[in-house]
Amino acid sequence: MKIAIIGAGNMGGAMALGLAAGTQVRPEYITVSDPSADNLEAISRRQPAIVTTADNTACISGADIIILAVKPWLVQTVIDELRPAIDFSSQALASIAGGVGIDQLATMLTGKPATPATPLPCPIIRIVPNTAIALAESMTFVSSRASTPELDNSVVALFSELGQAMLVEERLMNAATALASCGIAYALRYVRAATEGGVELGFRADQAQRIVAQTLRGAAALLDADGSHAEAEIDKVTTPGGLTIRGLNAMEEAGFTASVIRGLRASMPK
Ligand SMILES: NC(=O)c1ccc[n+]([C@@H]2O[C@H](COP(=O)([O-])OP(=O)(O)OC[C@H]3O[C@@H](n4cnc5c(N)ncnc54)[C@H](OP(=O)(O)O)[C@@H]3O)[C@@H](O)[C@H]2O)c1
Numbered sequence: 169m170k171i172a173i174i175g176a177g178n179m180g181g182a183m184a185l186g187l188a189a190g191t192q193v194r195p196e197y198i199t200v201s202d203p204s205a206d207n208l209e210a211i212s213r214r215q216p217a218i219v220t221t222a223d224n225t226a227c228i229s230g231a232d233i234i235i236l237a238v239k240p241w242l243v244q245t246v247i248d249e250l251r252p253a254i255d256f257s258s259q260a261l262a263s264i265a266g267g268v269g270i271d272q273l274a275t276m277l278t279g280k281p282a283t284p285a286t287p288l289p290c291p292i293i294r295i296v297p298n299t300a301i302a303l304a305e306s307m308t309f310v311s312s313r314a315s316t317p318e319l320d321n322s323v324v325a326l327f328s329e330l331g332q333a334m335l336v337e338e339r340l341m342n343a344a345t346a347l348a349s350c351g352i353a354y355a356l357r358y359v360r361a362a363t364e365g366g367v368e369l370g371f372r373a374d375q376a377q378r379i380v381a382q383t384l385r386g387a388a389a390l391l392d393a394d395g396s397h398a399e400a401e402i403d404k405v406t407t408p409g410g411l412t413i414r415g416l417n418a419m420e421e422a423g424f425t426a427s428v429i430r431g432l433r434a435s436m437p438k
Contacts, residue, residue, distance in 0.1 A: 175238035201223060
């Protein structure tokens with residue numbers, strides 16, 4: 169499989185380097201384009217086999233999947249530039265641009281207002297990664313239109329090399345963004361709150377943050393290890409009449425669960 173990535177900024181660069189380090193696509197089958205020579209050099213220094221170019225049209229030649237990794241307001245310009253060079257019979261167009269849905273991508277590509285019923289000239293794939301993609305720990309969502317199960321599976325397999333990836337219906341993409349992209353901030357706000365608590369209990373701030381971060385890693389690892397329900401793991405540390413249940417109940421009295429759910433709802437576009 170050959171991949172073209174348009175835009176070698178934070179996300180495009182992380183994708184190129186992360187995919188090159190994986191097994192799904194060989195580094196020499198990844199081409200990246202960007203107007204900034206510095207950005208391209210930064211990629212070449214770390215993985216010389218990745219092909220880099222300042223020419224977007226040359227970048228997509230021979231690619232199976234074209235991934236747009238430019239800012240949302242540049243997507244139309246880039247699509248207009250690429251359109252004459254896209255081989256609609258063999259190439260799929262994917263985008264990670266924040267907030268740009270498949271209807272919008274289809275409208276930009278076809279030049280006509282698109283709805284889910286609009287016939288598309290090629291598969292369109294929307295990808296929502298989060299900032300942890302730089303450490304190959306992204307939670308990435310994939311949704312598509314005019315695609316095939318094989319193509320969807322290939323994209324999920326690609327992004328599984330950069331963390332975890334999940335195919336979802338497009339109607340869930342805003343919820344996915346709230347949970348996993350805004351979610352990075354929400355998880356880190358918990359880290360800050362717990363760190364402040366740790367300082368009050370007597371730890372230095374750097375110690376407290378390290379303790380909280382490793383405790384979160386441990387909690388996530390426990391969930392991953394046996395796929396168990398969070399509540400089952402909580403039960404293991406809540407001795408009847410013990411200290412943990414007192415702490416949990418005090419947090420709930422202060423509105424912990426309600427606050428988190430309210431925050432997630434507030435993260436959904438109106
Ligand atoms: N950052 C996140 O957490 C995150 C998460 C999910 C999705 N996204 C989405 O990912 C996309 C990229 O975000 P980012 O943070 O990686 O932005 P970024 O660091 O600014 O990267 C965008 C890159 O595109 C380059 N570029 C500008 N015009 C171009 C053109 N016409 N052709 C090719 N490349 C061009 C830019 O070069 P110059 O710097 O020289 O202009 C820059 O290197 C955005 O749409 C964003 O919404 C971001």
